[in-house]
Amino acid sequence: MPSEMKGQYSQFGSAISEMATESLKGWRNSIGEAAITIIDQILDGKNEEERKTFIEGQFKSTYQNRPYYYPENNAECYEGVFQSRIVSETFSTHFEVIKNIPDYNRSAALPKAALVLSILAIDRAFVLSQNGISSGDFSSDQIAKDSSPMIHQLFEKKKDGKDRVTAQLWSRIIAAAKAHVKPQTSNITSSNPIVRREEDA
Template structure:
């Protein structure tokens, strides 16, 4: 926060809250729209029955082992969890949104919330596609309010205190997503 704004929140709070809310809504919706686009690409060329079968196959297991978390839906490749095309490309949207923020102004925390949101968006995109609806306001998706904390547990610590997702795995997940982000180009020649 700029120094000249310190102590001024009571006068500016409403405007700051409104801008923050709009920014968050835009961030969530951009991730949701990315998920819809990628789901449609994956389902392109499949007939109605194939689409239905494929989507149902993604939800046969609980949140802990959804096939779409893994490349080629292969849950045997546990070392590549959250590195599938659909997860990586959806999660990449977060990095596209924040790439204009200077590195020293970004949080050093792992982007767990962005990955949780990506998973929720993919679930929603599959649901919308299955029901023949091709867009939606991801900011007002009510089931996400209940599923979000469940999905967040995928990234929590285990009972023994160890992280469910190691630092090395996080590096791989982030690298897979960032591979889909084009670098900023300079307009200075």
């Protein structure tokens, strides 16, 4: 927050709240649009029956173990979970959005919310593609909102207190996503606190 605004939230609160809402909406929609673009690329060239078979194959198991979480849909390779092309390229949108924010202004927390949002966006993109429905506003998608708590459980601690996704696995997931981020071309930095907090909202 700019120093001249400190202590004056009552005066600027409404404007700040509106800006925060718009920033969050833009962040969510950018991830939703990325999922649709990537899935369209993957399905390009497939006929209607092939598209249907491919999409149905992605939902043949529960949200806990979707085939598309894994490279080549190989669920036997747990070390590769959340590192498939679909997940990595969609998740990379988050890092693309925050790449101009200096490290010292970023949350040190793991970007769990961004990965959850990526998974929800991919599920939605598959459904939209299967049903031939236009994308609309991902930020206000009610099914995604309702499904969010279930997806968040994938990244919570197990009953024994251990992390479901280890620090080492997180490192691989993040590295796979960042491999798709375009190099920074400007020294201009952003001080947007909304994006920073949303890394683990």
